[in-house]
Amino acid sequence: MIYRFTCIVCPLGCSIEVEVEDGKVKEVKGCRCPRGKEWAVQEVTSPRRVVMSVVPVEGGALPTVSVKTAEPVPKEKIPELMKFLAKLKLKAPVKVGETVAEWEGIKIVATRGA
Amino acid sequence: MFPEIPMLSYDVVVVGGGPAGMAAAIRAKELGLKVLLLDENDYLGGILPQCIHPGFGLHYYREELTGPEFASRLAKRLVELGVEYRTAARVLEIKNYSDLEKVVIFTSPSGAYQVWAKAVIYAAGARERHAFEIGIVGDRVSGIYTAGEAQTLMDLYGIMPGKEIVIVGSGDVGLIMARRFALEGAKVKAVVELMPYPGGLARNVMILKDFNIPLYLSHKVVEVRGKGRVERVKVVRVDENLNEIPGSEFWIEADTLIISAGLVPSVKKLKKIGVEIDPATGGPVVNDRLETSVPGIFVAGNSLLINDLVDYVAEQGELAAEGAKEFIENGGIESRKWVKVEKGENVRLIAPHYLSGDRDVYLYLRVSKPMEDVELRIPEIGKRMKLPVVKPAEMLRIKLKAEEIRKAERLTVEVVKA
Numbered sequence: 001m002i003y004r005f006t007c008i009v010c011p012l013g014c015s016i017e018v019e020v021e022d023g024k025v026k027e028v029k030g031c032r033c034p035r036g037k038e039w040a041v042q043e044v045t046s047p048r049r050v051v052m053s054v055v056p057v058e059g060g061a062l063p064t065v066s067v068k069t070a071e072p073v074p075k076e077k078i079p080e081l082m083k084f085l086a087k088l089k090l091k092a093p094v095k096v097g098e099t100v101a102e103w104e105g106i107k108i109v110a111t112r113g114a
Numbered sequence: 115m116f117p118e119i120p121m122l123s124y125d126v127v128v129v130g131g132g133p134a135g136m137a138a139a140i141r142a143k144e145l146g147l148k149v150l151l152l153d154e155n156d157y158l159g160g161i162l163p164q165c166i167h168p169g170f171g172l173h174y175y176r177e178e179l180t181g182p183e184f185a186s187r188l189a190k191r192l193v194e195l196g197v198e199y200r201t202a203a204r205v206l207e208i209k210n211y212s213d214l215e216k217v218v219i220f221t222s223p224s225g226a227y228q229v230w231a232k233a234v235i236y237a238a239g240a241r242e243r244h245a246f247e248i249g250i251v252g253d254r255v256s257g258i259y260t261a262g263e264a265q266t267l268m269d270l271y272g273i274m275p276g277k278e279i280v281i282v283g284s285g286d287v288g289l290i291m292a293r294r295f296a297l298e299g300a301k302v303k304a305v306v307e308l309m310p311y312p313g314g315l316a317r318n319v320m321i322l323k324d325f326n327i328p329l330y331l332s333h334k335v336v337e338v339r340g341k342g343r344v345e346r347v348k349v350v351r352v353d354e355n356l357n358e359i360p361g362s363e364f365w366i367e368a369d370t371l372i373i374s375a376g377l378v379p380s381v382k383k384l385k386k387i388g389v390e391i392d393p394a395t396g397g398p399v400v401n402d403r404l405e406t407s408v409p410g411i412f413v414a415g416n417s418l419l420i421n422d423l424v425d426y427v428a429e430q431g432e433l434a435a436e437g438a439k440e441f442i443e444n445g446g447i448e449s450r451k452w453v454k455v456e457k458g459e460n461v462r463l464i465a466p467h468y469l470s471g472d473r474d475v476y477l478y479l480r481v482s483k484p485m486e487d488v489e490l491r492i493p494e495i496g497k498r499m500k501l502p503v504v505k506p507a508e509m510l511r512i513k514l515k516a517e518e519i520r521k522a523e524r525l526t527v528e529v530v531k532a
Contacts, residue, residue, distance in 0.1 A: 006319065008317035013316030052166045052168065062163075063270075068168065068180055112183075
């Protein structure tokens with residue numbers, strides 16, 4: 001089985017081919033960097049994404065603060081994470097880079113100040 | 115001149131506090147210029163604070179940041195350096211009295227001001243194309259937004275624009291908003307793309323797969339119907355000449371229509387002072403210091419041409435600031451001769467337009483159509499570069515050495531089969 005997709009690690013967008021035989025990755029072709037190769041293997045075995053959203057903040061210049069997960073989250077768990085984020089409420093001040101919550105051991109980091 | 119309006123005096127005024135403007139102001143300050151940055155928003159960063167997705171800064175900061183993070187890094191540096199800036203400052207007019215005498219008039223909460231400056235760096239970004247521009251007819255209903263408007267609502271103010279969504283255009287902004295809608299629980303019923311290929315970066319096209327969002331290539335939205343609010347939109351297939359195919363139309367039920375039909379450089383104020391515009395980029399014709407046809411007026415970022423990476427936008431800001439420094443010190447940007455850059459086969463747009471040969475430059479260009487296994491060639495100087503894939507959605511950035519440019523009378527850039 002050959003999986004073909006476009007690398008999303010960086011904007012270069014390499015076309016990668018991953019050959020899988022008996023559930024094992026046999027060959028990875030087309031990527032221009034080791035990060036891409038690592039990602040491609042993971043994309044086939046257990047796809048993950050960094051998730052971003054906004055959560056409401058009280059007392060800030062804007063009504064929301066943008067957040068992201070500090071590491072990629074398994075793709076199938078994203079809806080669950082979004083439900084968790086939907087319940088979050090923060091209070092200003094919030095600093096860029098501050099961990100504002102934790103979900104299943106994954107840090108939720110503010111990407112905007114408030 | 116208006117004697118009743120307070121007069122400020124600076125070496126250079128930067129119009130726009132997005133990535134191009136902030137990078138320009140930072141560089142200008144580092145070069146020892148007295149600089150004032152003006153932005154009409156209440157905050158610095160331009161459009162970046164609402165671009166909460168990752169993918170910014172891989173070239174400029176060598177790490178992957180979100181839009182707000184990229185903006186806050188620049189803003190932090192700006193403040194550290196003590197760059198003077200005003201937010202909520204709306205520029206009304208730029209006047210060009212002579213090469214080293216410009217006046218920028220702006221209003222702000224504390225009143226109107228006029229700023230005397232030797233040079234102006236214009237970095238006001240771009241505007242989005244709207245529904246009327248792409249020929250959509252029908253009812254005047256609520257629920258029609260540009261992608262950027264929807265992004266502002268969701269990612270600054272936390273308001274969902276709708277539940278069942280059709281997106282027009284598969285450019286990066288449209289695709290990124292498709293993901294935002296899907297993540298936040300809205301149903302994205304379709305992304306409709308006029309061209310036979312997606313308009314965004316490959317990494318963003320992948321979003322559609324992630325969320326099982328249908329992509330209609332070679333289709334267009336032609337009509338929107340509803341009572342008070344969008345209820346349904348009419349989609350029609352187009353042929354290779356982009357003409358509608360009769361009988362191919364169908365309706366999609368939706369409460370919201372998102373227009374993501376591309377950006378247009380914001381150049382109204384520049385046109386007023388006679389800056390020459392390149393119809394291909396929609397931005398000014400510039401030399402390799404990003405100076406426009408009006409001496410001392412520089413341009414950077416999406417006002418120059420639509421970029422797909424913020425990294426290049428910031429780079430252009432710095433370049434414009436270096437240009438302003440040279441302009442102010444020498445009373446002009448000098449060159450022994452200007453080498454004109456011409457568009458060859460499969461090149462839709464290119465900037466800068468004139469090169470001095472006194473310095474290395476980056477050429478920014480886009481192709482007209484996607485191709486594989488091609489060569490970028492500049493026959494006059496025998497330059498050849500192999501490229502595995504080129505797409506209109508992905509801007510190419512080519513470095514040329516001063517000595518390469520100097521040899522030529524003109525340069526033709528073409529992208530042809532290898």
